[in-house]
Amino acid sequence: MGRGRSSSSAAVRSDVAFDYDDLSEPHATRNVQMRQAYPKLFKTLKRVDYSTGIYVVLAMFVQIGCAYLVTRPLDSEWQWWARFLLVAYSIGGICNHSMTLAMHEISHDLAGGGLLGKTLGLIANAPLGIPAYASFKRYHNEHHKYQGEDGIDSDVPTALEGHVVGTNPFLKTIWMICQPFFYALRPLITVGKSPSVMELYNLVFQVAFSTGLAAFCGSDINDPATWSAMAPVYLIASTLLGMGLHPMAGHFVAEHYTFVRGQETYSYYGPLNWFSFWVGYHNEHHDFCNLPGSTLRKLRDSTPEFYEDLPVHHSWIKVIWRYITSPILSPFSRVRRNTMADDEVAYLRTQ
Secondary structure, three states: OOOOOOOOOOOOOOOOOOEEOOOOOOHHHHHHHHHHHOOOHHHHHOOOOOHHHHHHHHHHHHHHHHHHHHOOOOOOHHHHHHHHHHHHHHHHHHHHHHHHHHHHHHHOOOOOOHHHHHHHHHHHHHHHOOOOHHHHHHHHHHHHHOOOEOOOOOOOOOHHHHHHHOOOHHHHHHHHHOHHHHHHHHHHHHOOOOOOHHHHHHHHHHHHHHHHHHHHHOOOOOOHHHOOOHHHHHHHHHHHHHOOOOHHHHHHHHOOOOOEOOEOOOEEOOHHHHHOOOOOOHHHHHHOOOOOHHHHHHHHHHOHHHOOOOOEEOOHHHHHHHHHHOOOOOOOOOEEEOOOOHHHHHHHOOO
16 A cells, blocks of 8 residues: 555454445545636546557457467467466456456547447457446446445445455455456346346347357367367456456455545556556546546646545555455455435336
8 A cells, every 4th residue: 555544554344244334425526626626627638538449459459369379289288278378367368357447448438439439349348258348338337426335336245245255365365266257247136237239239249259250260170279169268268367366457456445444445556557548546537437547647646635645556466465365354345335215226227
């Protein structure tokens, strides 16, 4: 942890239940304060960052090239699997985790709206091997509007996760490895919206892309090492490895887990921001989610008094290590709130 409150003396003991807050999420308040203090700044920062589309297309072609490479035969099956897993964890893991964060930018219409935004979302999703963009956009926007709200914010772990995993280091390690499964299944359990037309388009596009990739990579059914089905498997492996126990996945814990009492969102200012569309500037992002990640550094530099005293992370790897080894941190280490009427929650679940 960086400047601000001590993370050792003020850490939240969260191994038996969530820490509930009866106040609304804090970012809307800071947004108003900052707009009053800097009325002209945000007009200069607000824009569409079309460069996101360039990175998305580039990452897609990198993954197509890697998929082709890992389906080529080698002298031994052991060497083939070693290459497959190494490339999937390193290049594939970084690319695919980066594409999930590109989807995050696109879901806020920061790379273009309308048909352009939807198309970029599907392209960013393509290398993941699993349709996710349309569902992510539906659930993630509510994470911003209703941060921590019971039954709405599916970014918060379930009580079952907290009770099963607890503070056990081994179980927390398994929990980190399984993050992609939790992020995929948790919204269905906590919110459970009906599928949308866009989610159907997402599924069809993903199947078409994976089928085309398999055909492009070619196949020799007599040699499993060059069987074309392994190309889509490579994409899925890159996603699961890159979103599991991987340096990029540190942001899952770094962003909102309560390392310090009273602080429910944390920023990270390290080098992995270059691969993550600056999502590490997470306080800044929640304060102004309509600003592209590429402008968040300038936002912070232009408004230092609002951020310089907040606790920050400097390493996502250290965040993972500290979370796993800490005797007081667990999936319960999140702030939750129950400030909405039951009919409001019921209505949002239908949208």
